[in-house]
Amino acid sequence: xxxxxxxxxxxxxxxxxxxxxxxxxxxxxxxxxxxxxxxxxxxxxxxxxxxxxxxxxxxxxxxxxxxxxxxxxxxxxxxxxxxxxxxxxxxxxxxxxxxxxxxxxxxxxxxxxxxxxxxxxxxxxxxxxxxxxxxxxxxxxxxxxxxxxxxxxxxxxxxxxxxxxxxxxxxxxxxxxxxxxxxxxxxxxxxxxxxxxxxxxxxxxxxxxxxxxxxxxxxxxxxxxxxxxxxxxxxxxxxxxxxxxxxxxxxxxxxxxxxxxxxxxxxxxxxxxxxxxxxxxxxxxxxxxxxxxxxxxxxxxxxxxxxxxxxx
Numbered sequence: 001x002x003x004x005x006x007x008x009x010x011x012x013x014x015x016x017x018x019x020x021x022x023x024x025x026x027x028x029x030x031x032x033x034x035x036x037x038x039x040x041x042x043x044x045x046x047x048x049x050x051x052x053x054x055x056x057x058x059x060x061x062x063x064x065x066x067x068x069x070x071x072x073x074x075x076x077x078x079x080x081x082x083x084x085x086x087x088x089x090x091x092x093x094x095x096x097x098x099x100x101x102x103x104x105x106x107x108x109x110x111x112x113x114x115x116x117x118x119x120x121x122x123x124x125x126x127x128x129x130x131x132x133x134x135x136x137x138x139x140x141x142x143x144x145x146x147x148x149x150x151x152x153x154x155x156x157x158x159x160x161x162x163x164x165x166x167x168x169x170x171x172x173x174x175x176x177x178x179x180x181x182x183x184x185x186x187x188x189x190x191x192x193x194x195x196x197x198x199x200x201x202x203x204x205x206x207x208x209x210x211x212x213x214x215x216x217x218x219x220x221x222x223x224x225x226x227x228x229x230x231x232x233x234x235x236x237x238x239x240x241x242x243x244x245x246x247x248x249x250x251x252x253x254x255x256x257x258x259x260x261x262x263x264x265x266x267x268x269x270x271x272x273x274x275x276x277x278x279x280x281x282x283x284x285x286x287x288x289x290x291x292x293x294x295x296x297x298x299x300x301x302x303x304x305x306x307x308x309x310x311x312x
Contacts, residue, residue: 019288098263102248117198139192165260234305242298
């Protein structure tokens with residue numbers, strides 16, 4: 001296990017180096033002139049030249065690449081061009097709001113979709129199975145924007161159960177007051193594809209020979225489903241959860257914009273609209289690192305749920 005872990009961490013270095021180089025080249029040669037963006041339309045050539053010198057853009061590209069790498073290693077991305085707020089401070093202040101909404105969404109999606117998928121897989125071909133598959137297909141066909149508009153109108157304006165927009169400095173108040181409606185709508189959208197996906201994983205396992213053998217030995221359906229089928233289906237399920245984990249650190253752009261949640265997702269969207277390069281670069285690089293670490297953690301979890309898995 002230790003050798004595998006060291007080897008995987010070592011393999012991340014060239015991958016991360018490729019990501020850093022790609023991000024640098026994209027912003028260097030295709031992202032426009034940062035000095036002109038910061039200076040604005042009314043900036044004089046002298047002012048633009050001064051900004052270039054301040055940002056180190058007048059130096060050779062190899063030196064600019066080293067400055068970019070150093071900012072990654074020191075976690076010092078400078079200040080946002082739009083708000084003049086330190087990028088590190090911006091992350092620290094926006095991330096809690098994103099996690100307050102996205103973590104419950106991920107947990108509820110998994111906890112609700114998995115038992116539903118197990119139930120319909122067990123009753124495959126029945127009226128219940130067909131009904132739920134039709135409902136999930138319809139749910140997948142409707143845009144999330146429709147859910148937001150209808151949910152805000154019905155639960156917010158008509159019933160008055162939840163505020164449509166807003167946020168506070170209290171995490172508990174946000175969880176109890178402002179987060180329930182966006183979480184409810186996001187789970188209503190996300191549970192449909194998750195249910196269909198987990199159902200397919202479980203059906204693949206239900207058709208295996210070991211299931212027929214277990215039934216032939218007299219095992220009950222509950223034992224077969226929970227002790228054998230679910231355990232073997234956990235590897236693709238964990239893979240799907242691992243793919244979804246990085247998104248909770250960026251958040252859903254639509255959720256944070258339509259519900260006025262001051263999270264990282266909305267900040268990234270604003271940074272793109274304002275060409276705020278330091279924020280965009282920091283999010284891109286750190287999200288790549290986070291994705292690689294989550295993939296490693298997911299691979300390690302395979303060994304936990306199934307001891308037969310050999311890590312090489």
